[in-house]
Amino acid sequence: MRISVCIATYRRPDRLDSLLEDLAWQRKIPVEVIVVDNDAAGSARAVVERQRASNLPFELRYEVQPVQNISLTRNRTVALASGDWLAFIDDDERAPTDWLRQLSHCAARHPADGVLGPVVPVVPDKAPAWIRRGAFYDWARLPTGSEVPPNRLRFGNVLLRAAALHAVPGPFDPAYGRTGGEDGDLLTRLVQRGARVLWCDEAIVHEPVEPSRLSLRWLMLRALRGGQDFARHRQNGRYGPLGALGRVAFVLRALLQALLSAALSLLSWPLGLHHAVHWLLKLAANVGKVSVFLGWHYREYGGQAT
Template identity: 30%
Template sequence: MKKIAICVCTYKRVNLLDKLINSLIVTREVFITNRNKEDFNVQIIIVDNDPEMSAQSKVNYFIKDNSFINYYCESKSGLVMARNKCLEIVINNEYDYLAFIDDDEYVDKNWLDCMYKSLITTGAHIVFGKVETVYPPGCEEWIIKGGFFDKLQYADGTKNIISATANVLLDVSILRKEKEYFDLTFNTTGGEDTYLFKSYLKKGYQSVWCQGGIVYDLVAAERLKEKYIYLRAYTSSYTYSEIQQKLGEEHLMTSLTKGIIKTIIPLLYYPFVLKGKKEKKVSVKKDFFSGLGRFKVKRISRY
């Protein structure tokens, strides 16, 4: 029997868990219906990173009628701590495959079916799937047109790409063999997934893109601000530079040079968009803050 764990790390987002867990129950049922259910054990694992266990009562509501749902609490603060708790659970309980999605998402009914098929048919060790952005009612048009919250997409079957734990399925055998967990360096900044997956690819493991494995990302209304867009651009660039240097793929001077170029170009270009549409102006300023992140002047916590 093959064991699959669908892991979700959550922190004080109880209001989003209904939609998420219901969608996981459905995709699990579709997956098992399409196969001999005696051959698979699919478990949903919720790891609560709130020491006050705010998600427990909500998850317990679902556990009453669904014995395949499991609740754990990781009281040590930080996204890496919560994700590593998932890895610990999966390895200790001898799972074969591990899927991650975020607590502000929900999945398509065919999500697990498509992701698993992609893993098996391609022979890849890691499968990344499509993430579609869902905006809240009343979202301003310039935000949608600017694509500031859109995720990168690839052609189905594209190999050796890097994405995130927002939508991933991986073979647990590589975790057992490498004994490498998410790096605590990124516990409050994010980027731990990019670092881990890049390190696996450097060691020769294969990844593949599954266009049919769709997850929907609910953008929180409080994030729909220019300040957040610039902050995310800065922190993403900061952590990416840190990742590249930590993996030995980029020297400090190279990162600084790229930072100089990425800040100068927007400064030169900005006067030409002053009278243009808001999404264009924000996009240019976002590029400037992305360039600033390369200098690694100040480490900013996001979690």
């Protein structure tokens, strides 16, 4: 199995440096690692050149994609990759030595076009107590070999068959390039075309939670964007057809869930701030769903909301 590891990066040279060191110690060595820098200034270039000089066990390729757009950046990694399988990992994650071997073994054991693994958050000890108790950064996990439900399809730790990627336009849609959600959009399109995407619970990567994300504001905005992603995929038929009545029902259900979440947030406040925040995030997600049908989009990756 010839695997290319694809990394889209933006102004995280220290994190990227640590990730490249992790990849050099993998038990399953990739044939190449592709780094595409979405910073027009090329802030990752020095890291890549230093790593190249360290006698890496794989080819390390680097390009700058100057237009700020995560979809275009990911598309460039796909275009540069020569492997039969492409593994995607975020530039702020850490890969244990067995990561790539576990993904590849799962793909070999189970007939699949893609394998997802868990991203385990590493919350710093200095984080507020309500954050440490709330598990707000955790991903849902599944038994190994399970098919991943469409609403849980996301990147951060995924191995995909190159032929499946090359068979779809893009493959990442540039319309999601400033808002995010390009990963779920691509994976749901692949599944609609018949691709099987399975879970491998042993293929763990770790994501140190940055200090800038240890806030209610960041969590609320991420929940809002998650709700918007879900609504956009629903609008676009990624989870099945949605007619006019279905749209009305979707909005009314989101409004009702938003009101219920607001009430439960107030009621649960005396039980602990983390309980209240849990419902506040549900509120933000449902506001995000409704906002998409009103034509508003939050741009997580730069620029103003539209």
